[in-house]
Amino acid sequence: MDQSQRLEYEALRIRMVEERIIELYPSDLIQSPIHLSIGQEAVAVGVCANLNPTDLVFITYRGHAFYIAKGGKLPELFAELMGRRDGISQGKAGSMHLASPIYGVIGASAVVASTISHAVGAALASKIKCETDKIFVANFGDGAMEQGAFYESMNFAALHKLPVLFLCEDNGLAVHSKKSERQSFDLATLVQAFNIPFYDLNEGFDPMKVFTVSKSAVGTVRSTQSPAFLRIKTMRYMEHVGPGEDLDIGFRPSGEIDRWKAKDPISNKTLISKHRDQIILEIDAAVKFALDSPLPTIEDLLTDVY
Secondary structure (H helix, E strand, O other): OOHHHHHHHHHHHHHHHHHHHHHHHHHOOOOOOOOOOOOOHHHHHHHHOOOOOOOEEEOOOOOHHHHHHOOOOHHHHHHHHOOOOOOOOOOOOOOOOOOEHHHOEEOOOOOOOHHHHHHHHHHHHHHHOOOOOOOEEEEEEHHHHHOHHHHHHHHHHHHOOOOEEEEEEEOOEEOOEEHHHOOOOOHHHHHHHOOOOEEEEOOOOOHHHHHHHHHHHHHHHHHHOOOEEEEEEOOOOOOOOOOOOOHHHOOOOHHHHHHHHHHOHHHOHHHHHHHHHHHHHHHHHHHHHHHHOOOOOHHHOOOOOO
16 A cells, blocks of 8 residues: 555544444443544544654544554553453543553543643653653644643743644534634634744645645654644534534534535545455454453552552
8 A cells, every 4th residue: 555545544444443432332331431533533644644653642532543543552442442451541541531651642631721731741851851752742622722721832832942743633613612603813823923833734634635744744843843833624523522423403514524524535435345344353353352351340449549
């Protein structure tokens, strides 16, 4: 496969993982709320394809895609979602607090925008240690840009010249609220006021275009050891939290999603038919691993508590 095909394959793989999660969710095997990235997979695979194993990504609670794109294993993911002891965090984190430092995925939080400052703090520690072999990606949605931590973090990263990529997955929504109801600023002007280079992409459905623009943004952070900002417009197909759709609520027309899906290469029938069976076998094995993993016991209750 060439680079474009590899990216599309990885995006399809993430989508099929989350489609299996949707199938499992009504059974109550999955022990935590889920925020799905269906429709947004191209962002994770395109960006992570430009990252090194030592680079750290600070994810949001919509983080399955970044965990998989950064190299995380599916058996441990499904075990974690099911609250099993063989999960990434021994079943104690679940979907909303997913973390896998071994793959450079630092824990998510249910508090919007909270991990942005974590990424900046980690970058500061790295600079103090004179490390130059890694960059730090602060991943967040457009709703996080209304939190004070967002502005403070950009200011601090710019002032101290820290190697942080501020990565905004802009799906235009904070739960059900559109940006026109929440934001009065122009993002490019705001970012540039902090003297941070600004990169922008409207075609967040295209993994190769995401790869190309993020290669430039990541390269800027790596070469200058200073921050850059990358906004990628995308589309969330599913509801904010849960396995269903939300079109019946009426806050967005179905046409918005339909227009996006028409351009979405992951929906390509040839791509799906060519790789579907292979991916299904991998997911089946991961689910079996999770089901065979033991549940925690009372002895596990207070372990890993600091």
